[in-house]
Amino acid sequence: MSFKCGSCGYSSVKWAGFCLRCSSSDALAPAGSGAAAVNLSEAGDSASMQRIRTISEVDRVLGGGLVAGSATVIGGEPGVGKSTLMLQLAGAVEGPVVIISAEETASQVSDRAKRLGIDAGAITLVSESSVDAALEAAIAVDPVLLVVDSLQTVSCAGVEASAGAVSQVRESASRLVRAARHWGVPLILVSHVTKAGHLAGPKTVEHLVDVVLSLEGDPRLGLRFLRPLKNRFGRTEESGVLE
Ligand SMILES: Nc1ncnc2c1ncn2[C@@H]1O[C@H](COP(=O)(O)OP(=O)(O)OP(=O)(O)O)[C@@H](O)[C@H]1O
Numbered sequence: 001m002s003f004k005c006g007s008c009g010y011s012s013v014k015w016a017g018f019c020l021r022c023s024s025s026d027a028l029a030p031a032g033s034g035a036a037a038v039n040l041s042e043a044g045d046s047a048s049m050q051r052i053r054t055i056s057e058v059d060r061v062l063g064g065g066l067v068a069g070s071a072t073v074i075g076g077e078p079g080v081g082k083s084t085l086m087l088q089l090a091g092a093v094e095g096p097v098v099i100i101s102a103e104e105t106a107s108q109v110s111d112r113a114k115r116l117g118i119d120a121g122a123i124t125l126v127s128e129s130s131v132d133a134a135l136e137a138a139i140a141v142d143p144v145l146l147v148v149d150s151l152q153t154v155s156c157a158g159v160e161a162s163a164g165a166v167s168q169v170r171e172s173a174s175r176l177v178r179a180a181r182h183w184g185v186p187l188i189l190v191s192h193v194t195k196a197g198h199l200a201g202p203k204t205v206e207h208l209v210d211v212v213l214s215l216e217g218d219p220r221l222g223l224r225f226l227r228p229l230k231n232r233f234g235r236t237e238e239s240g241v242l243e
């Protein structure tokens, strides 16, 4: 079952009282079955998919860049450099990027960008923990890349659990993945990996996303390793080394 906006055609698997895309105040109406049947000989292959280029070492690990409309989870322990890498990717892609962060303020992110020598002119930070509100703000920017830092700090209204709990992480991820797929924008979800394990880690959403990456390395060493654990669009043999 899906729902469609009568004004702009936006479709959503969740009913809403207004359109998340054009803000039309008319409620989304039930759409037809929408089941897609495609003969495989007419289907495009992964080589023909639109890829968004980032930094060369990451693109190599991904098998040629981020696929439009795909969802990637990047997991790593606290302080390993996830937010730094996201900013580097955001600075490298061509076009506007939205970073949804409930974790860091705009001035923190802008300071880091300056330190890294990244031109942040095309980066918009959405400091918001509500998934729906953040998506609404993001769509207004019409980004070529959407980053959520982190999955454990955003939440969905209507889910009776605090941010970071399994049910909250699953619902947030699934709403974000659907939105990205619908807009055709690549989505990167940053996920904390904690040894204690009371936060839901990247394993919780592995089945919901196309690509799972693990960022590893000793924070005291200059090197980080990016390992693909799952890749629907490429191989998982190639690891990347980041300085
Ligand atoms: N590739 C790198 N080489 C050297 N230092 C790095 C690298 N990436 C990040 N750092 C440093 O490591 C520290 C932590 O980085 P960052 O905040 O990006 O990590 P994080 O994984 O997002 O952490 P958190 O789990 O707290 O969100 C920062 O001081 C940053 O300058």
Ligand SMILES: [Mg+2]
Binding pocket: 082, 083, 084, 103, 149
């Ligand atoms: Mg961080």
